[in-house]
Amino acid sequence: VMGWTSDLESAMQMLIKTFHKYSGKEGDKYTLNRGELKELLLEELGTYLGNSKDNEAVEKVMNDLDANNDGEVDFTEFIILMGALTVACNDFFLEFKTDDKPKGQSS
């Protein structure tokens, strides 16, 4: 449905597609319940969350995300998580490049 899409536009579409891949499984098609959120975190963000299988981490993320306390995470709450993770990832990325000399910077 989109014209030619740039990297940035395909990144946005991936965020949307991934959310719906999990939110559509049970109950409200457009929100993530605890089970759907846990599956998303483990399958899609395993590398970042260190594959922590324990429920505590998921509980914590759920509570942090579930701003309106309805036990569900909607798309906006999900995007806030992704924004925070991306900023954290960028900070981590910058630590490798403290000085300005490009260190074999990937294209």
Next chain:
Amino acid sequence: VMGWTSDLESAMQMLIKTFHKYSGKEGDKYTLNRGELKELLLEELGTYLGNSKDNEAVEKVMNDLDANNDGEVDFTEFIILMGALTVACNDFFLEFKTDDKPKGQSS
């Protein structure tokens, strides 16, 4: 530097890579000045911003984004824009699926 990356993780990496592709061009390597922001908007978000060449649209985005008024857009301010655009895009996407019957939904 990342292990196997999921769609979601590669979307996050794309957001980071695209920001640095433009922020690194002039002046402060880690912020977008007006020129860099304009180039990013036109080249990477043309489809969404309707290729509006006029400076007004870029000015407006710049002012909205430049929360701390230093004439530069840092990564966090950029992510806020991307979050807002992605939510708007998701709303637009949902309008096509008002009823729950999948309409030849792409995989």
